[in-house]
Amino acid sequence: MIAHLKGRLDATGIDHAVIDVGGVGYLVGASARTLAALGRTGEAATLFTEMLVTEDSIRLVGFAHAAERDWFRLLTGVQGVGARVALAILSALEPADLSRAVLAQDKATVARANGVGPKLAERIVRELKDRIGGVALGPAAAAQAMPSGAGADAVSALLNLGFRPAEAAGAVAQAEEELGPGSTLDALVRLALRKASR
Incomplete structure (x- = not known):
């Protein structure tokens, strides 16, 4: 599993980027939001990645932030939402807006x-409400839904250990505060x- 790529931005397309890591060019699918955050060709670039394996292909999808990758995982867990639709949603909405x-x-x-x-949108909000937890709306919820930097990486680590997104975000928010x-x-x-085990 490739968790992230750190290298030089070699090229971009409508829905992908090529990241040169030590002379190897990785073709990475990405949302419009991630592509806009990458910067100019030739500059240093880091992408959090998700590897998609099917019977006939292996693909990488990249994200500017770990929270965007986590939302991609949640979205593709909904029946009828493939990688293309999940990237379209993440192109249109920031993770905090999606949480709200x-x-x-x-x-x-x-x-x-x-x-x-409309039917797919209804299925997405219905199925994901239980997965992200019943966090109250408001500024505190937005902050929990979109941590940045080390906080986002910590939330991602807890998610990989099996914690629910709301539990992970809440525990990391308490840890950051302390x-x-x-x-x-x-x-x-x-x-x-x-904090999460209490």
Whole structure:
């Protein structure tokens, strides 16, 4: 499994980028939002990745932030949502906006994405509400839904250990509050694990 790529942006297309890592060019599918965040050709680039394996292909999909990758995983877990539709949703909505839409059961917002009709939008908000937890709406929920930097990496680590997104985000938010700004990923994960197990 390839978790992330760190190298030089070699080229971009409508729906992909090529990242040169030590002389090897990785073709990575990406949302419009991620492609816009990458910068110019020839500059350093880092992408969080998800590997998609099917009977006839192996593909990489890349994301500018771990939270976007986590939402991709949630979205593709919904019946009828493939990689293309998930990327279209993430091109149209930031993770924080998507969190608010799911928690508010706002299918019209999700339906703004290309390829998402009303029925699919309704299925997405209905199925994902239980998966992201019943977090109350408001600024605190938005902050929990979209941590950045070491916080986002810590949430991703907890998700990989099997925690639900709401549990992971809540535990990391408490750990960040207790440790203060500039805390390391290792310290955040350790304290978040203690908070989540209480």
